[in-house]
Amino acid sequence: MTAVRHKTRLALLLLALVVVVLTVLANWRPSLTRWQAFLLPAPAPAAPLQVTWLGTATVLVSDGDNAIMTDGFFSRQSLFQVASGDIEPDLARIEAGLAKAGVDGPGGLDAVVVLHSHYDHAMDAPEVARRTGAVILGSESTANVARGWDLPAAQIHVPAPGEMLQFGQFELELVPSAHVPMLPFIARLTGHGETIDTPLRPPAPVSAWKEGQSYALVLRHPQGRLLIQGSAGFVGGELASHEVDVALLSTGSLGRQSTRYIGRYFEETVLATGAHTVIPMHWDHFFSVLDRNTHPLGPLLDDFHGAMDGLQQQSALHDRDFHLLEPLDTFGMEGGRLTGN
Numbered sequence: 001m002t003a004v005r006h007k008t009r010l011a012l013l014l015l016a017l018v019v020v021v022l023t024v025l026a027n028w029r030p031s032l033t034r035w036q037a038f039l040l041p042a043p044a045p046a047a048p049l050q051v052t053w054l055g056t057a058t059v060l061v062s063d064g065d066n067a068i069m070t071d072g073f074f075s076r077q078s079l080f081q082v083a084s085g086d087i088e089p090d091l092a093r094i095e096a097g098l099a100k101a102g103v104d105g106p107g108g109l110d111a112v113v114v115l116h117s118h119y120d121h122a123m124d125a126p127e128v129a130r131r132t133g134a135v136i137l138g139s140e141s142t143a144n145v146a147r148g149w150d151l152p153a154a155q156i157h158v159p160a161p162g163e164m165l166q167f168g169q170f171e172l173e174l175v176p177s178a179h180v181p182m183l184p185f186i187a188r189l190t191g192h193g194e195t196i197d198t199p200l201r202p203p204a205p206v207s208a209w210k211e212g213q214s215y216a217l218v219l220r221h222p223q224g225r226l227l228i229q230g231s232a233g234f235v236g237g238e239l240a241s242h243e244v245d246v247a248l249l250s251t252g253s254l255g256r257q258s259t260r261y262i263g264r265y266f267e268e269t270v271l272a273t274g275a276h277t278v279i280p281m282h283w284d285h286f287f288s289v290l291d292r293n294t295h296p297l298g299p300l301l302d303d304f305h306g307a308m309d310g311l312q313q314q315s316a317l318h319d320r321d322f323h324l325l326e327p328l329d330t331f332g333m334e335g336g337r338l339t340g341n
């Protein structure tokens with residue numbers, strides 16, 4: 001009897017230890033200090049094109065007359081919430097996020113471009129479109145996310161392959177691309193390569209937001225051309241006919257890939273488009289609310305330094321500028337160059 005009780009106590013102790021170790025690893029904050037030299041300084045205030053990183057692959061690009069946002073994800077539920085129950089757009093966080101970005105209210109945005117349909121890209125987009133009057137651009141899966149939120153059909157558009165979209169001086173093209181490879185159980189859980197075939201009404205489990213089509217967004221403006229890559233994946237050759245100045249590259253799960261894979265990712269995005277500047281994104285701990293202190297994902301969830309090392313080395317090798325932004329940072333562009341650098 002005593003032996004059984006002893007074993008039970010030992011098992012409980014081990015379980016507690018495992019939980020503590022996992023919690024510490026999940027919340028570990030990789031430091032940005034190592035990358036201090038690569039952080040961009042504050043932009044020149046009069047830059048005609050402004051680009052703001054709002055965490056994950058959410059980027060705002062504005063020229064003062066028109067504004068485009070990718071994804072528009074602000075809910076950022078805790079890992080516990082995401083893993084343990086149904087989730088839905090957090091209206092207060094969306095409101096605060098749009099206010100921080102300065103695009104709240106009708107007419108705030110022209111388009112929300114959803115780069116694929118996982119929850120951390122597509123979930124909040126219909127509410128962002130509803131509040132700002134923007135049109136949602138994305139795959140048929142994203143259209144079903146928007147329909148499930150009762151967004152009017154006039155605000156939902158699934159571009160045909162090669163379709164060019166014009167908003168003021170902005171020209172957008174959604175280029176079919178691919179998602180970064182994930183661990184098999186995460187790929188299964190998040191519907192890797194699967195589509196959302198009926199309107200998705202939240203609350204729903206995270207697995208309801210299946211990937212759908214993944215895209216690279218090519219955004220052209222007289223003052224600068226951007227590649228906004230929603231996930232660290234590639235098909236091969238899809239960006240060969242596109243030229244950009246700056247490549248904003250998602251790096252989630254990139255640090256877990258081989259050196260060869262990182263080289264291929266760089267080749268298919270930066271070298272294919274001739275980008276002179278590389279800026280990583282989607283490395284932030286997106287299970288916490290977005291502010292200037294949002295830190296990179298910890299070692300349980302990603303290899304932040306591995307991804308940065310890989311992209312920085314490739315940038316040095318191919319003579320490209322490599323810069324880091326902190327969440328909520330803005331940089332300016334004029335004539336294809338970054339201003340103030």
Ligand SMILES: [Zn+2]
Nearest residue numbers: 116118179231
């Ligand atoms: Zn994804």
